[in-house]
Amino acid sequence: MTEATSRTYAESLDGSDPLAGFRLRFEIPDPAVVYLDGNSLGRLPAATADRISTVVHGEWGDRLIRSWSEGWMDRPFEVGDRLGAALLGAGPGETVVCDNTTVNLYKVLGAAMSMRPDRSTVVAHRGEFPTDRYVAAEVARSRSGSVKWLGPLDPSVPFPVSPVTANDVAAALHDDVAVVLLSVVDYRSAALADIGAITRAVHDEGALVVWDCSHAGGSVPLDLPGSGADFAVGCSYKFINGGPGAPAWIWAAPRHHGSMTNPIPGWMGHEDVFAMTGDYAPAPGIRRFMTGTPSAIALAAVDAGVALLEEAGMDAVRAKSTALTSYCIDLADSWLAPFGVEVATPRDPSQRGAHVTLRHPDALALTQALTDRGVIPDFRHPDGVRVGLAPLTTRFTDVHDGIASLRALLEALG
Ligand SMILES: Cc1ncc(COP(=O)(O)O)c(C=O)c1O
Known part of the structure; x- marks a missing residue:
């Protein structure tokens, strides 16, 4: 099996995602942007205009x-x-x-x-x-x-x-x-x-x-x-x-x-x-x-x-949501915990919604630096980087790339 933190593994999760097609029903003019804030302002559906x-x-x-x-x-x-x-x-x-x-x-x-x-x-x-x-x-x-x-x-x-x-x-x-x-x-x-x-x-x-x-x-x-x-x-x-x-x-x-x-x-x-x-x-x-x-x-x-x-149906939305948040928590444990990042979201999927908050003393600066790199989560007072995982528009590769960017920033901080 492919290593769980590899990008290939994230791609395989996207490949078997039954809701993957819904992302195409939204306007995504800049595919390079990793949008992790759909829990604050959801993306624009293509039909809306x-x-x-x-x-x-x-x-x-x-x-x-x-x-x-x-x-x-x-x-x-x-x-x-x-x-x-x-x-x-x-x-x-x-x-x-x-x-x-x-x-x-x-x-x-x-x-x-x-x-x-x-x-x-x-x-x-x-x-x-x-x-x-x-x-x-x-x-x-x-x-x-x-x-x-x-x-x-x-x-x-x-x-x-x-x-x-x-x-x-x-x-x-x-x-x-x-x-x-x-x-x-x-x-x-x-x-x-x-x-x-x-x-x-x-x-x-x-x-x-x-x-x-x-x-x-x-x-x-x-x-x-x-x-x-x-x-x-x-x-x-x-x-x-x-x-x-x-x-x-x-x-x-x-x-x-x-x-x-x-x-x-x-x-x-x-x-x-x-x-x-x-x-x-x-x-x-x-x-x-x-x-x-x-x-x-x-x-x-x-x-x-x-x-x-x-x-899409809310049961399918929920199934993808728990898969996304679990994947995000797994990556945070593997990559971010060594830099002092704490998962401030329940680990039991039945006890959490569709975002993951990552606590770090430099959360505000990290959120700004991520946004400058085209990875958009949001900051929540006092020390949370909030990673929103809207199931209709977020890919597993977005989670992978977003958390990898956060790891790179933490590495640079030393
Ligand atoms: C939990 C919660 N309640 C209320 C609000 C406020 O909503 P509104 O700006 O529509 O009044 C928000 C806004 O983000 C919220 O997250």
Whole structure:
């Protein structure tokens, strides 16, 4: 057998990759670039420009304002249904594509808080993505409550590598906790939470749970209804390849559709959008999470990205993802560990998402030097080189070449 660190071995893995053909469905103008950041901004699907052109020239340019009644009004829900079915295990009418993740978090956290009016505490993790922490703090403050933080107090403690467990969460719960907010896949370590077990622990204490699926949507198959989750949000510009600033999504369990209230009650979430009289009356179902006017152009790009994942199938995406991350960890162990690089991602494939974070004191300088050489990962504070392995577009040879470049830089450092 060929040596596991050889390029020939990486080529053989690409040769037997059932998803290899999907890379050809993306625009890759510079094949020399080793792109390891598809978990931050996914690549451009080849179909996207035409899809956008149809909306711009055919719908906006030709049909003008008539396009709102000829399809645009329903598009956030049509794209939501498609995304929900392909990625979230959701049924029709459970998902909407709108706004950005931050705004959507504010909406669903506020809705969940209002469903527990006699409670005022939010549980969230200190290591959570900044926007989640800020929104959790603001929503709790606006209800005269507070956030009970999980995780270490000391900011100098390295971020945890293992997933938050149901026991960790249960230990923080008490009878004033209204909502727990957690990420499915941690943005730094890629640690993958057990949605079902944590959701059960939260429900046992009478609270609700909001899942941020930004790093899980399009990389890990989800079954939000089956896991018992209450609400979920996620972005569309990472593994979903919806483009920079692509609208995000919201999923809400059907059992909450009658009782949830949007704290940003906009006209597009009104039961009769064009009535324009009287007070706000929420639309039925997921539609009430709409705020203002959606972007028909941006929705076309999200739809093009979802279509590729739908075609590939999330089980195949996940199988390639775990193979890519395992291969990356093996190379890091062989080549980078001697230079003091630590793998800050769970080693058990069932406990991680689709990126690998490599910890080194010079992570920032290394990331910049890699980028200068055409190898593009990203840096995550305080000491992580984050290697994103988007399964539809990343080859095993990309992993090989990227980690080899990192080794060369470390060798040069001495
Ligand atoms: C885990 C997580 N949550 C939220 C966000 C913020 O998303 P947005 O910029 O769409 O508000 C990000 C952005 O990368 C993220 O990684």
